[in-house]
Amino acid sequence: MRTLTPGELKVWCTGRDIELDDRGMPIRPDKSLAVRCEVPKDIARLTWFCRFIERSLQPREHCLLWVTTWGVWPSSENWHLYYRLRQSHADHRLIHEAPGHLFLQFEEADLVSYIQVGLIAGWDMHLIPTVGYGRVFCSHDEWVEFAMDNPSGTDEIRAELSKAGLNVRPAAA
Numbered sequence: 001m002r003t004l005t006p007g008e009l010k011v012w013c014t015g016r017d018i019e020l021d022d023r024g025m026p027i028r029p030d031k032s033l034a035v036r037c038e039v040p041k042d043i044a045r046l047t048w049f050c051r052f053i054e055r056s057l058q059p060r061e062h063c064l065l066w067v068t069t070w071g072v073w074p075s076s077e078n079w080h081l082y083y084r085l086r087q088s089h090a091d092h093r094l095i096h097e098a099p100g101h102l103f104l105q106f107e108e109a110d111l112v113s114y115i116q117v118g119l120i121a122g123w124d125m126h127l128i129p130t131v132g133y134g135r136v137f138c139s140h141d142e143w144v145e146f147a148m149d150n151p152s153g154t155d156e157i158r159a160e161l162s163k164a165g166l167n168v169r170p171a172a173a
Helices: 006-014 043-056 079-087 105-121 151-163
Strands: 002-004 034-038 062-069 100-104 124-129 134-139 143-148 168-170
Touching: 002 006, 006 062, 006 100, 034 151, 043 105, 043 134, 043 143, 043 151, 062 105, 079 105, 100 105, 105 124, 105 134, 143 151, 151 168
Parallel strands: none
Antiparallel strands: 002 100, 034 143, 034 168, 062 100, 062 124, 124 134, 134 143
């Protein structure tokens, strides 16, 4: 994993035709092919859910996890754990200095760990794969939106989440 500064994030996104808004943040994809579900309340299911998010972004070469909002629920943030994870990748910068996390294909387990920390902390996070078929947005309001590039991908996501007992609805709702 390598971390990216706000400037590096803009360059990375521009080079991959990922639209940014006037604040320089990623624009979420078309909601017509997206589904939304709540983050599982049962902590025992959270690891499964984070692994599901990671798998939903396959195949890919890399995956960018861009934390765009933090500090909404300070009592839920475990900064010690987050910064220890970053230090394991030899990065000692603060989140506002480098809010982007670029994971290589073989770093799936690291990506799952960062997703889990972010969901528990209540952060807004964009997950943008390279050469993938969809994107994911995690909201601090405890829901996750899966935006697939085709209806069959959306149907597969919806079916697996429903099978797991999660309440799934269209993103536009």
